[in-house]
Amino acid sequence: MKLENNTVxxxxxxxxxxxxxxxALLKHNTVIVTSRRPAVIEQVTAENPGMIGYPVDVSDLASVEHLKETILNQHPTLNMVINSAGIMQNVNFFDATAPLSKEIETNLIGTINIDKVFLPLLAQQPEATLVNITSGLAYVASTAHPIYSASKAGVGALTEAIRGQANYFGHEKLHIIQVAPPLVSETNLNPTMHENGEKNPVNMKLTDFVAAVVKGIEKDKPIINPGPSKLLNIIGRFAPMGLRLRAMKGSMMTEFGKK
Ligand SMILES: NC(=O)c1ccc[n+]([C@@H]2O[C@H](COP(=O)([O-])OP(=O)(O)OC[C@H]3O[C@@H](n4cnc5c(N)ncnc54)[C@H](OP(=O)(O)O)[C@@H]3O)[C@@H](O)[C@H]2O)c1
Structure with missing residues (x-):
């Protein structure tokens, strides 16, 4: 889909x-950002003139329904949704005191809530795009992030099934896209993993990641595997178990220290 004159x-x-x-999209499109903290939304929209912001907690269906009403009233031309809200925590299943983390609620149920509420609106537009952000860890589970990896594999399956439904119901101009980022350490997702992230072989610069995603959306690619995610996809499909375990062991050393 051409990335001009859309409401995103x-x-x-x-x-x-x-x-x-x-x-990246702000120059030629109307861009609406959302997250949970109104003060951060205010700061980001002030720093990026023209950007619009609303609070939502994607894990809370009532909050997502409320956002839908605002969008219907204020931005009825909405024709692109990008699901980027997410969290990632380290979880050691062999430590009985370790708290379980909330990735299923935020990453998986949050994406389900947004997709369920906004897809019927997108389907009414002449052309529209839904982007669900998964992770290279949807292909090869990260040893230190079991719940995160499970949530992202779930979003991958969700996206494929929704793409199948769009095809079945003849929504030819509704593009359903999975983006599986590699490590992009210039974000706030996971402080310990991102600390020395630029030394990680699967790290990618944020500007390169954004350029790859923009190009992929313009080409209506159903799955976008930017940079090192191509390799993670191949490892996930074809590598034997021993190699998969070795590839992901590093995350335990980073998060929990050497044994
Ligand atoms: N960076 C990477 O290396 C990497 C790699 C693979 C996949 N990803 C995926 O890419 C996406 C973006 O991650 P990021 O690295 O950009 O992380 P980030 O810098 O921490 O951004 C996460 C965003 O999600 C929002 N958020 C968190 N929980 C939310 C909720 N319940 N409802 C609404 N908004 C919520 C946060 O704002 P508030 O806290 O204010 O709500 C923040 O705006 C995530 O899905 C992540 O899993 C990232």
């Missing part, structure tokens, strides 16, 4: 990948 809603648009995409 980006969840998690106040930080990291979502904000990078919001800034």
């Amino acid at each position: 809603l980006i969840t998690g648009g106040t930080s990291g990948l979502g904000l990078g995409l919001a800034q």
Whole structure:
């Protein structure tokens, strides 16, 4: 889809990948960013003239329904939704005291809520795009991030099934896209993993990531695997278990220290 004169809603648009995409699209499109903290939304929209912001908690269906009413009233031409809201925590299943984290609620149920509420609106537009952001870790689970990896594999499956439904119901001009980022350390997602992220072989610069995603959306690519995610996809499909375990062991050393 041509990335001009669209009305774009980006969840998690106040930080990291979502904000990078919001800034790139702002020049030629109406861009609406959302996240939970109104003070951050105010700051981001003040720093990026023309950007519009509303608060939402994607894990809360009532909050998403409320956002839909605002969008219907204020921005009825909405024709692109990018699901970038997400969290990532380290979880050690062998430590009985470790708290379980909330990635299923935010990353998986949050994406389900947004897709469910906004897809019927997108389907009414002459042309529209839905982007669900997964992760290279949807292909190869990160040892230190079991719940995160499960949430992202879930979003991958969700996206494929929704694409199938759009095809089944003849929505030819509704593009359903999965973006699986590699590590992009210039964000606030996970302080320990991102600390020395630029030394990680699967790290990608934010500007390069944004350029790859913009190009992929313009070409209506169903799956966008920017930079090192191509390799993670191949490892996930074809590598034997021993290699997969070795590839992801590094995350345990970073997050929990050497044994
Ligand atoms: N950076 C990477 O290396 C990487 C790699 C693979 C995939 N990803 C995925 O890319 C997406 C963006 O991550 P990022 O690195 O840009 O992280 P980030 O800098 O921490 O940004 C996350 C954004 O999500 C918002 N958010 C979190 N929980 C929310 C909720 N319940 N409702 C609404 N908004 C919420 C945050 O704002 P508030 O806290 O104010 O709500 C923030 O705007 C995530 O889905 C992440 O899993 C990132």
